[in-house]
Amino acid sequence: MELLIQKIDFKIDDDYIEFIKNHNGASGDLSESNYILLWEAKDVVQLNPYYEGVEESDKLLFIGSDGGNLGYAVDKESSEFVEIDFLEIAHSKPTKVADSFEGLLKYLGNDSVDNGF
DSSP states (O other): OHHHHHHOOSOOOHHHHHHHHHHSOEEEESSSSOEEEEOOHHHHHHTOSSSTTOHHHHTEEEEEESSSSEEEEEETTTOOEEEEEGGGTTTSOOEEEESSHHHHHHHHTOTTOOOOO
16 A cells, blocks of 8 residues: 555545555446446556556556456546546547546446446
8 A cells, every 4th residue: 555655646536545545446347337447556556557658658547447448547637537448548548537536436337338348
């Protein structure tokens, strides 16, 4: 946990930090069509930057995925929660999905959001 706190050199939602302190990651279905894998603190540290030398990857702190190609991250400049296809990261911009960790979970709990499952 300490290594993750040291890695975070930008403003991040306190709810995410509390979640990691209390649960250290999680996985499961948030709705019928949306699965999420929130990485443990050690994995967040090890897997960031996700692609070294790729500008978009350097601007993001990845915190999890949909268990497939879609990654969830915090934009280090805006503190927004975003999603981006891991396979397209060098060729596309992340999409803002929420202003907060709670908003990310609500977004993924909405069945109108289909991340491929």
